[in-house]
Amino acid sequence: MNWETVIGLETHVQLRTKSKMFCGCSTAFGAPPNTQVCPVCLGLPGALPAANGAAIGLAVRGALALGCTVHPKSIFARKNYFYPDLPKGYQISQFDQPLATSGTLSFVSPERSVVTATIVRLHLEEDAGKSIHDRFAKGTGIDLNRSGVPLIEIVGGPDLRSPAEARAYLQTLKQLLEYIGISDCDMEKGSLRVDANVSVRRAGETAFNTRTEVKNINSFAYVEKALTVERDRQIALIESGGTVTQQTMLYDAKENAVRPQRSKEESHDYRYFPEPDLPPLVLTAEFVAEQQSALPELPAAKRDRFVAAYALSREHATVVTSNRAVADYYESVVRAGAEPQAAANWVMTEALADANDHQEQLRVAPGALAQVIALVKGGTLSHQAAKKVFGEVAAKGGEPRNIAEALGLIQVADTNVVAGWVTDVLGAHAPEVGRYRNGETKLMAFFVGQVMRASKGKADPKLAQRVLEEKLAASA
Amino acid sequence: MSDAKAVADRLVKAKRLNALLTPPKDLRKSLNAQAAAARPTGVLYGMPVAVKDNICTLEFTTTCGSRILEGYRSPYEATAVAKLKAAGALIAGKTNCDEFAMGSSTEHSAYGRVLHPLDKARVPGGSSGGSAALVAAGAVPAALGSETGGSVRQPASFCGVVGIKPTYGRVSRYGLVAFGSSLDQIGVFGRSVHDAARVLSVISGRDPRDSTCEDRDSLRLPTVPESLQGFVIGLPREYFPPELDPAVRRACDRAIRLMKELGAAVREVSLPHTPYAVPTYYVIAPAEASSNLARYDGVRYGPRFNGAVDLRGLYRSTRGQGFGPEVRRRILVGTYVLSAGYYDAYYKRAQQMRALIAQDFRNAFDRGVDLLFTPTVPSPAFKAGEKLGDPIAMYMSDIFTVTANLAGLPAMSLPIGRIKGLPIGGQLIGQAFLEDEMIEAAYALERVVPETDEA
Numbered sequence: 005m006n007w008e009t010v011i012g013l014e015t016h017v018q019l020r021t022k023s024k025m026f027c028g029c030s031t032a033f034g035a036p037p038n039t040q041v042c043p044v045c046l047g048l049p050g051a052l053p054a055a056n057g058a059a060i061g062l063a064v065r066g067a068l069a070l071g072c073t074v075h076p077k078s079i080f081a082r083k084n085y086f087y088p089d090l091p092k093g094y095q096i097s098q099f100d101q102p103l104a105t106s107g108t109l110s111f112v113s114p115e116r117s118v119v120t121a122t123i124v125r126l127h128l129e130e131d132a133g134k135s136i137h138d139r140f141a142k143g144t145g146i147d148l149n150r151s152g153v154p155l156i157e158i159v160g161g162p163d164l165r166s167p168a169e170a171r172a173y174l175q176t177l178k179q180l181l182e183y184i185g186i187s188d189c190d191m192e193k194g195s196l197r198v199d200a201n202v203s204v205r206r207a208g209e210t211a212f213n214t215r216t217e218v219k220n221i222n223s224f225a226y227v228e229k230a231l232t233v234e235r236d237r238q239i240a241l242i243e244s245g246g247t248v249t250q251q252t253m254l255y256d257a258k259e260n261a262v263r264p265q266r267s268k269e270e271s272h273d274y275r276y277f278p279e280p281d282l283p284p285l286v287l288t289a290e291f292v293a294e295q296q297s298a299l300p301e302l303p304a305a306k307r308d309r310f311v312a313a314y315a316l317s318r319e320h321a322t323v324v325t326s327n328r329a330v331a332d333y334y335e336s337v338v339r340a341g342a343e344p345q346a347a348a349n350w351v352m353t354e355a356l357a358d359a360n361d362h363q364e365q366l367r368v369a370p371g372a373l374a375q376v377i378a379l380v381k382g383g384t385l386s387h388q389a390a391k392k393v394f395g396e397v398a399a400k401g402g403e404p405r406n407i408a409e410a411l412g413l414i415q416v417a418d419t420n421v422v423a424g425w426v427t428d429v430l431g432a433h434a435p436e437v438g439r440y441r442n443g444e445t446k447l448m449a450f451f452v453g454q455v456m457r458a459s460k461g462k463a464d465p466k467l468a469q470r471v472l473e474e475k476l477a478a479s480a
Numbered sequence: 481m482s483d484a485k486a487v488a489d490r491l492v493k494a495k496r497l498n499a500l501l502t503p504p505k506d507l508r509k510s511l512n513a514q515a516a517a518a519r520p521t522g523v524l525y526g527m528p529v530a531v532k533d534n535i536c537t538l539e540f541t542t543t544c545g546s547r548i549l550e551g552y553r554s555p556y557e558a559t560a561v562a563k564l565k566a567a568g569a570l571i572a573g574k575t576n577c578d579e580f581a582m583g584s585s586t587e588h589s590a591y592g593r594v595l596h597p598l599d600k601a602r603v604p605g606g607s608s609g610g611s612a613a614l615v616a617a618g619a620v621p622a623a624l625g626s627e628t629g630g631s632v633r634q635p636a637s638f639c640g641v642v643g644i645k646p647t648y649g650r651v652s653r654y655g656l657v658a659f660g661s662s663l664d665q666i667g668v669f670g671r672s673v674h675d676a677a678r679v680l681s682v683i684s685g686r687d688p689r690d691s692t693c694e695d696r697d698s699l700r701l702p703t704v705p706e707s708l709q710g711f712v713i714g715l716p717r718e719y720f721p722p723e724l725d726p727a728v729r730r731a732c733d734r735a736i737r738l739m740k741e742l743g744a745a746v747r748e749v750s751l752p753h754t755p756y757a758v759p760t761y762y763v764i765a766p767a768e769a770s771s772n773l774a775r776y777d778g779v780r781y782g783p784r785f786n787g788a789v790d791l792r793g794l795y796r797s798t799r800g801q802g803f804g805p806e807v808r809r810r811i812l813v814g815t816y817v818l819s820a821g822y823y824d825a826y827y828k829r830a831q832q833m834r835a836l837i838a839q840d841f842r843n844a845f846d847r848g849v850d851l852l853f854t855p856t857v858p859s860p861a862f863k864a865g866e867k868l869g870d871p872i873a874m875y876m877s878d879i880f881t882v883t884a885n886l887a888g889l890p891a892m893s894l895p896i897g898r899i900k901g902l903p904i905g906g907q908l909i910g911q912a913f914l915e916d917e918m919i920e921a922a923y924a925l926e927r928v929v930p931e932t933d934e935a
Contacts, residue, residue, distance in 0.1 A: 043554075043555065043556050046780065047775045047780070048554065048555070048556070048781070049536065049542065049544070049549065049552070049554065049657040049658075049775070050534075050535070050536045050542075050554065050558060050653075050654065050655040050656055050657045050658070051556075051654070051655075052653060052654050052658075052689060052690050052691065052692075053691065054688060054689055054690075054691050055691065082771050084770075084771050084774060084818070086774065086777060086795060088777070088779045088791065091775060091779075091780060092774065092775045093771070093773075093774020093775045093777065094771050094774060146779065146780075273819055273820045275770075275771070275815065275818035275819060275820075275823075276818075277767060277768075277771070277818055277823070277827060280660075280661035280662035280692075280768055281658075281661050281690075281691065281692060282691050282692075283691055283692060
């Protein structure tokens with residue numbers, strides 16, 4: 005039996021603001037418990053919320069980047085439930101009139117090439133505090149530093165067809181949000197959280213079956229695993245004659261398993277109603293236009309531009325634009341005079357590998373990389389030698405040419421010197437010379453390699469080949 | 481200024497009314513400190529103002545008349561209180577009230593009922609009964625109360641003092657413990673229109689901490705007018721039903737005649753949706769209350785009660801024992817009307833009705849009426865215990881006051897006579913943010929009405 009998986013993701017993203025959604029407390033991560041709190045985010049009697057304009061601006065940017073319709077008027081609503089880390093007994097969110105609706109996110113699916121998923125809605129809300137269950141022998145600790153931190157919730161449509169596709173969607177969403185600078189999207193710090201609605205159906209069916217919601221996916225690495233486990237559970241259940249019940253499943257990363265949330269913990273009636281402490285959120289056209297103009301070039305547009313302007317392949321352009329810092333770096337290298345394809349090759353290999361080992365720092369200045377590329381192109385450095393120079397510049401800084409000289413890596417382009425090495429090599433390999441002259445011309449690569457070896461890599465390989473060709477022909 | 485000791489002495493003398501929740505010792509100590517710190521240039525320099533116990537103060541506990549906040553001391557003070565202090569006023573203790581401002585008699589306080597200053601068998605009205613009683617007893621010239629459906633005007637009427645509820649958004653609610661957030665406003669009691677109005681003027685004005693507070697300057701006090709020439713006073717016929725207490729009717733008729741004599745034009749108007757106001761109010765206010773009172777869970781502050789073995793047990797014992805029966809009743813009603821499947825039938829319809837009630841007022845004002853005049857309450861102060869067993873009868877004493885809260889309009893009560901020694905209040909309802917016109921008319925009426933005479 006062929007099964008199709010249907011997945012929609014609900015993503016919570018912490019907005020990068022200095023202060024909280026409805027008060028002036030700091031949002032900085034990692035402070036001692038309950039030190040970044042005030043009457044408002046503690047939910048003390050009589051305290052009232054006042055919306056943070058910066059958070060609203062960032063949320064609008066997110067909505068615009070996802071192509072959503074941003075509504076001139078949206079409504080804050082109270083979502084009521086009891087939990088010790090929810091100090092007011094309700095969360096201020098948005099319900100039937102969200103900030104934005106009907107957007108899209110295009111991403112490269114590992115199975116279906118480019119997929120355009122719908123974004124159903126995007127709304128603003130505040131975070132709850134944190135319950136700490138494992139710190140105290142008797143009882144639970146409550147840290148309200150996170151209470152009131154601004155979030156957006158991005159609800160994606162049921163458009164994803166496999167766990168791998170869900171991962172690709174989330175990767176692309178994360179990349180987009182990081183690009184526009186509205187969140188650091190760090191799943192480990194909780195600034196990106198994802199819940200998934202999952203159902204399965206037989207291939208060819210068009211109706212949706214009963215879905216479950218998978219929660220507690222708290223690392224990027226677990227997205228695909230958790231959804232695979234839940235998909236397999238549902239398929240096995242149906243194949244053995246059972247039916248899926250609508251419920252919340254919690255993912256346990258240690259066991260790589262899902263378990264149903266206890267029924268006590270769910271089936272909330274949130275009793276949403278409009279938040280009477282906050283007037284409707286009214287956005288002027290000017291405000292929305294300001295947010296639009298604050299948006300940088302988005303990844304997809306940048307990729308297309310790189311393909312057009314620098315004649316890169318789509319694949320190369322995708323890698324080079326994978327994050328904003330890398331894309332900016334690439335363009336600086338090109339601006340410093342490097343040939344675009346050579347620049348892309350260097351950025352995708354040496355630069356990214358070095359950054360990967362050094363906290364994502366691009367350690368070689370764009371001008372220096374352009375110089376390295378120029379030295380290769382001009383025949384001064386072999387590719388191997390250039391990599392060494394790159395590594396030195398990355399580690400110690402300095403001018404690439406000076407470093408190349410200091411390391412004795414400058415290629416020898418003096419015909420007389422190269423001819424000496426050639427003579428030595430030909431003398432040492434008489435049988436091969438014979439075979440070459442009998443038509444086995446592919447041995448040229450062998451001779452060039454030998455010359456490079458004899459010169460300890462310093463011979464200009466093009467010159468060496470020319471001299472070899474001359475000498476092998478001359479003596480024939 | 482009146483010195484701190486004299487202020488404290490007057491308040492302590494009124495102790496028998498059970499109107500003040502602050503212990504005399506704490507009161508004396510704080511008043512001394514406040515008097516020493518008060519700004520001599522403030523417009524209320526030295527004026528003692530008692531504050532309802534659902535408004536946060538740094539000086540005293542803020543219990544909202546509830547066991548669930550017994551001993552609770554706010555780490556911050558309400559904007560209105562900060563403004564009073566900045567104007568040189570002295571915060572003269574916290575006044576008893578119905579628990580979380582839910583009630584019309586101040587019998588629903590965990591700290592005992594407040595006595596009517598003129599007849600201890602009767603109630604002072606509510607929920608701001610403590611504030612009204614203290615002002616009526618002469619212990620303070622003014623006091624803060626709060627209104628959700630008439631909790632300043634109704635006790636003002638019962639106690640024979642002036643009570644003003646400003647336009648929704650005129651005074652910051654920051655630090656007023658929420659009951660029905662879309663209806664709540666801090667209001668003011670005074671011995672005279674002037675005392676109430678000048679306190680209102682000080683506490684009014686913009687506050688970035690309250691997003692529902694209008695971005696306006698503080699209220700400018702009008703001068704006392706020579707006449708009411710040019711004023712058109714509307715008399716909504718729904719507020720003068722045939723079954724109205726004849727004595728209340730007589731007092732109103734006399735006040736109307738006096739306003740006419742001062743030059744006001746008087747005209748009958750209709751506010752046709754008035755009969756739906758009380759039911760509408762008793763859906764919206766409890767709905768908001770059910771959410772506003774969710775924070776009292778015993779987790780972060782307030783006392784914890786015995787019997788908690790787990791989280792649900794903690795909630796159950798805290799909320800079951802911490803809240804009194806009227807608060808529990810309203811939380812239940814409010815939770816019900818917001819529940820899935822009932823929201824449209826109750827909460828949504830109530831909001832629609834609220835819009836119609838507000839439209840009634842706009843229609844009347846659009847037809848050239850400046851102010852409305854009505855009785856404040858259908859009757860004088862009732863006896864303690866009389867309506868405790870009948871919540872609906874209790875709720876009906878708000879029948880003439882809830883409309884101004886639903887419509888967000890300014891309204892006030894001032895004494896217009898007595899029935900068998902018990903005060904009767906007349907109500908003026910103004911247009912949004914035109915408190916000055918309303919207060920002007922009240923000044924004029926106050927000068928001519930024989931408020932202590934039998935009507």
